[in-house]
Amino acid sequence: MDASMQAAANTSRVKKSPVLNATRRQNPAAYGFLTPWLLGMLFLTAGSMLFTLYLSFTNYDLLSRPHFAGVVNFTQLFSDPNFWTSIRVTFIYVVVSVPARLIASLLVATLLSKQVRGIGIYRALIYLPSLIGGSVGASIGWKKLFDQNGPIDSILQLFGIHGPVWLGNPSTAIIVLVLLSVWQFGSEMVIFLAGLKQIPGHLYEAATIDGASSFQRYMRVTLPMLSPIIFFNLLMGTIASFMVFTQVYVITDGGPMNSTLFYVLYLYQQGFQYFHMGYAAAMSIILLIIIALCSGFIFLTSKFWVNYDV
Amino acid sequence: MERSRRRFLAVTAIGLAATVSLAGCGSAAGNTTGGSGSGSGAKQENITLAWWTNPSRTKMTQQAVQLFEKKYPNIHVTMEYAPWSGYWTKLATEAAGNSLPDVMQMDASRLNEYVTKGRLMDLGQTAVDTSGESKSTVSLGDVNGKLYALPVAINAICYIYNPALLKQAGITYDTSKSYTWSQFANILIQIHQKLPNVYGATDDIWQGAPLAYWARTHGQSLYSTDGKSIGMSQQTLAAWFAYWLNLQQKGGVVPAQQNSAYTHSDLQSSPFLKQQVAFTYMFIGEGPQYQTGLGSTIQRVLYPEWSQSSKPYMLHPSMYWTISSQTKHPKAAANLVNFLENDPQVSKIFQNDRGITANVKNMKADAAALGGIVKVQDDFMSQIQQIASPVPLDPPNAGQLNSVLKTIGQEVTFNKLTPDQAAAQFIQQANQILAQGS
Numbered sequence: 001m002d003a004s005m006q007a008a009a010n011t012s013r014v015k016k017s018p019v020l021n022a023t024r025r026q027n028p029a030a031y032g033f034l035t036p037w038l039l040g041m042l043f044l045t046a047g048s049m050l051f052t053l054y055l056s057f058t059n060y061d062l063l064s065r066p067h068f069a070g071v072v073n074f075t076q077l078f079s080d081p082n083f084w085t086s087i088r089v090t091f092i093y094v095v096v097s098v099p100a101r102l103i104a105s106l107l108v109a110t111l112l113s114k115q116v117r118g119i120g121i122y123r124a125l126i127y128l129p130s131l132i133g134g135s136v137g138a139s140i141g142w143k144k145l146f147d148q149n150g151p152i153d154s155i156l157q158l159f160g161i162h163g164p165v166w167l168g169n170p171s172t173a174i175i176v177l178v179l180l181s182v183w184q185f186g187s188e189m190v191i192f193l194a195g196l197k198q199i200p201g202h203l204y205e206a207a208t209i210d211g212a213s214s215f216q217r218y219m220r221v222t223l224p225m226l227s228p229i230i231f232f233n234l235l236m237g238t239i240a241s242f243m244v245f246t247q248v249y250v251i252t253d254g255g256p257m258n259s260t261l262f263y264v265l266y267l268y269q270q271g272f273q274y275f276h277m278g279y280a281a282a283m284s285i286i287l288l289i290i291i292a293l294c295s296g297f298i299f300l301t302s303k304f305w306v307n308y309d310v
Numbered sequence: 311m312e313r314s315r316r317r318f319l320a321v322t323a324i325g326l327a328a329t330v331s332l333a334g335c336g337s338a339a340g341n342t343t344g345g346s347g348s349g350s351g352a353k354q355e356n357i358t359l360a361w362w363t364n365p366s367r368t369k370m371t372q373q374a375v376q377l378f379e380k381k382y383p384n385i386h387v388t389m390e391y392a393p394w395s396g397y398w399t400k401l402a403t404e405a406a407g408n409s410l411p412d413v414m415q416m417d418a419s420r421l422n423e424y425v426t427k428g429r430l431m432d433l434g435q436t437a438v439d440t441s442g443e444s445k446s447t448v449s450l451g452d453v454n455g456k457l458y459a460l461p462v463a464i465n466a467i468c469y470i471y472n473p474a475l476l477k478q479a480g481i482t483y484d485t486s487k488s489y490t491w492s493q494f495a496n497i498l499i500q501i502h503q504k505l506p507n508v509y510g511a512t513d514d515i516w517q518g519a520p521l522a523y524w525a526r527t528h529g530q531s532l533y534s535t536d537g538k539s540i541g542m543s544q545q546t547l548a549a550w551f552a553y554w555l556n557l558q559q560k561g562g563v564v565p566a567q568q569n570s571a572y573t574h575s576d577l578q579s580s581p582f583l584k585q586q587v588a589f590t591y592m593f594i595g596e597g598p599q600y601q602t603g604l605g606s607t608i609q610r611v612l613y614p615e616w617s618q619s620s621k622p623y624m625l626h627p628s629m630y631w632t633i634s635s636q637t638k639h640p641k642a643a644a645n646l647v648n649f650l651e652n653d654p655q656v657s658k659i660f661q662n663d664r665g666i667t668a669n670v671k672n673m674k675a676d677a678a679a680l681g682g683i684v685k686v687q688d689d690f691m692s693q694i695q696q697i698a699s700p701v702p703l704d705p706p707n708a709g710q711l712n713s714v715l716k717t718i719g720q721e722v723t724f725n726k727l728t729p730d731q732a733a734a735q736f737i738q739q740a741n742q743i744l745a746q747g748s
Contacts, residue, residue: 062402063427147579148571168571170724254713256570257720272399274710 055281062275073282083283085258086266093174093262094241094294097181102233105185109192110222123193130186139180139250143167146176170259173252177260180247188233195229196222227306235298242291263287353384355642360390361415362397367663374656378649385642405429412637413646416459416630418450419709422537424632425453426706431633433457436644438633442652442669446700450627453703459630460651463665465593466626466694467519469511470600470608475588479504485609488617491527495557501588502561511589512581513563515554516719517574518712519626520591520613522701524550526622527615537705539741544733551722551729558723563587566723577603594691595628595665598683610690616697623698628665666691707743714739 031038056073058066077083112123132138145151146166156163164172199222207217223230245264248254254261254269267287271280361371368391375387390411392400398420404410410429424430433440434457440448443461451459476483479501489497498510514520522532525542528549534541557563564581572579574591582590583603592600594610601608616623631647633640650656657672661684667673677688718736721727727735 061423061427062406063423063429148568165567165571168567168569170570170720253573255716255720256567257724257726258717269713272402273395274707275402 052281052284055278056285058278058281060277060281062277066278069278073279074286076279077282077286082258082261082266086261086263089174089259089261090242090244090263093178093181093244094238097178098234098237098241100178100182101185101188101237102230104182105188105233106192106226106230108185109189109196110218112189113193113196123190127186127190130184130189134184134246136246136250139247142176142180142247143251167252168256170257173256173260177244177247177251180251181241181244188237191229191233192226195226199225224307228308231298231302231306235295238294238298239291242287242294355385355639356388357385357413357637357639357642357646358388358390358411359413359646360397360401360411362394363391364393370659370661370663373659374650374653377653377655378646381649382642382645385639385645387646408636410634410636412634412639412643414632414634415462416632418627418630419704421451421459421630421632422453422703423706425458429635430458431635431637431640433460433633433644433647436633436640437648438644439648439652442671444670444695446625446695447627447668450625450700450703451630459627459632460647461627461630461668462651463595463628463662463668464625464691464695465595465628465665466624466691466698467523467591467593467613468690468694469589469591469611469613470582470597471589471611472582472585472587472604472606473609474606475501475505475508475585479508479588483609483611485611488612489614491524491553491614494614495553495562498557498562498589499560506561508585509564509581509587510557510562511564511587512572512574512591513554513558513566513569513723514591515551515723516712516716517591518715519593519624521550521715523613523622523624524553526620526624527618529620531702533702533705533708533744535702537702537708538744540737540744544730544737547736548729548733551719551732554719555722555729566720566725569723570720593626593628593665594687594694595662597687598662601683610686612694612697621697621699623694624701625695625698626701662687705744707746710743711740714743 055066057068057070059069059072060066108126112119112126116122129138147153148165148168152166153163166172166176203221203225204217207221212220243264244262245268248260248262248265249268252260254265263283264287267280267283270276270283359371359375361367363371371391372389375389379385379387390400391397401410401414405424405427416424416430421430433451438457438460440457440460447461447464448457450461450464451457453459471483481497481500481504483497501508501510518532525532525546528542528546530543530546531541533539540547554563558565563569564587568581568586572581574580577583577596577599580590580600580603581587582600585604590600597608597610613623631651633643633647637643652669652672654672654675657667657669657676658679660667661676661680666687667676673688677685715736718727718732718739722729722732
């Protein structure tokens with residue numbers, strides 16, 4: 001008895017220690033291979049964020065050293081009419097473009113989830129705009145499309161409609177930008193497609209047996225089952241919309257009459273055109289807070305509409 | 311324990327080395343000019359030349375630098391160029407890292423800022439040779455009585471018109487006459503009356519240079535002498551807004567929506583090239599682009615009221631050469647500036663790409679040798695030089711006023727502000743910005 005217990009203890013010690021040793025040996029290797037990423041994280045991300053926080057309390061024009069200025073940047077911001085304009089414009093954009101894009105991507109994903117011949121090609125073609133949508137080239141093309149006497153105008157004129165000067169009119173310029181965002185629904189659509197495929201078929205069967213119409217099946221089965229994915233797309237879309245820049249910079253550059261002065265565009269103007277780096281840093285800190293608050297709000301509401309039990 | 315720690319350190323070191331070598335690859339790939347060789351005989355000097363560019367300017371400048379390196383085999387020039395907006399970001403970043411290029415192309419709207427921050431060298435203390443340029447031209451690079459920047463070329467605003475459209479409208483324009491502002495407005499309105507599909511001109515209500523000229527024809531100036539506020543009266547400014555609003559209402563200039571869909575720097579979108587307007591304003595240096603864009607000859611004319619005895623016409627420095635105050639090779643840098651500024655061969659390569667050549671001898675030689683549009687530009691410029699006076703340098707922060715003027719000008723064209731309200735608002739906002747600049 002004694003001997004066997006001893007033996008058992010011995011084997012367990014013998015068995016355990018190589019495993020422990022192996023993990024102990026592998027840990028440093030893992031950290032070693034993580035080093036480049038860790039350094040990047042520390043210096044490029046965390047470091048710059050802390051530096052931004054510091055800069056937001058300074059006057060810094062890049063040409064001379066930053067001077068500590070306290071909260072001047074923040075107090076100036078709150079009395080800057082352009083700051084409020086940019087907040088208003090950005091919120092309008094987020095509130096209009098995010099739902100529009102979600103609805104468009106969901107509808108198209110529903111259509112593309114049907115098994116039709118050549119569906120792969122359709123999916124690829126419809127996904128394409130989202131790959132190039134944020135690029136400078138696509139933005140220039142979009143601008144040309146809405147030019148005076150451009151393609152859109154010509155098509156409208158076929159129907160006897162005299163469209164406005166899309167990019168010259170303060171109330172229509174932002175529509176052009178929203179449409180560009182909607183046009184790039186591809187990445188959301190792909191995620192929705194995957195989600196649609198995940199919904200178990202027996203749920204639809206059961207619903208059909210219970211006499212649900214196809215519309216009812218969509219509303220009662222598809223949407224609730226998709227809600228975690230809708231939540232994900234809503235969150236990512238909202239964050240991305242707050243940070244929209246390239247398209248605005250290329251297509252309208254804030255005009256006419258500041259009607260498309262988006263937050264990040266104004267931040268860029270302050271930082272890299274007027275060289276008010278401290279001011280721009282303060283703006284980016286505020287943007288961080290705004291995005292965090294909005295994301296938090298979406299998370300809070302998710303309790304009421306996101307369905308996690310499958 | 312001891313062993314694993316050593317191993318941990320070793321692996322970390324490998325990781326670090328990998329990171330560093332990756333970073334190294336990046337910078338080696340980014341360095342377009344490569345090594346300069348280990349120097350043959352005399353000590354090799356490395357200097358950097360930076361300029362904002364367009365595709366043809368890049369080629370011209372590279373050619374000029376090749377000639378320079380042939381003449382001075384011991385100086386190697388690293389070239390650094392970017393388009394206008396990227397250039398200033400890059401330069402400011404380099405200034406922040408204390409690594410400004412030795413020789414920099416500089417603009418009047420930024421010069422004051424760089425001088426105030428102590429980033430530029432007083433050229434009077436270097437061997438830079440200014441004997442080839444007229445005194446009034448050289449004075450354009452003066453800041454607080456010291457020469458910090460040497461004008462490469464000079465420029466001025468003017469109007470151009472499309473002769474075919476004027477002929478169609480049956481209107482003759484006397485190119486030698488000094489029209490009054492209101493006579494000029496009548497011509498623009500007449501064009502629209504005769505040709506309903508054409509407007510007289512582009513709406514220049516938010517263009518800074520024409521506004522500065524307007525102030526001068528009213529015996530005032532855009533900025534106060536100390537540069538800390540707007541120099542013109544609210545009344546004169548309101549009259550400016552009212553002038554363009556009146557034209558807009560009568561078809562003398564394009565309607566509001568159309569005008570705000572176009573930016574002056576995006577030449578391709580200009581209504582002038584689409585033959586929707588007969589007149590537009592430009593800087594003389596832009597002539598060839600307008601002519602190519604239109605596909606036929608353009609006519610250059612002076613702004614209204616140019617013949618006033620106060621010489622309101624403005625001579626603008628088009629670009630400057632400047633030397634960094636931190637350069638380690640001031641002599642080599644001065645040699646490069648002299649070469650780019652005064653060498654006749656370089657001048658022939660550059661033509662009028664940077665504006666009308668500042669070196670008088672070279673300008674005349676180019677006009678004779680190259681003829682064509684270079685001669686037209688040069689002749690027009692020498693006509694302007696006789697009636698113009700140099701303008702004082704823009705105060706720091708002046709660059710920011712453009713967007714303020716644009717927004718407020720647009721609000722006038724869309725009838726959101728009356729000319730009086732617009733003038734009051736512009737002066738209030740501009741003064742705030744200018745006060746922060748000093």
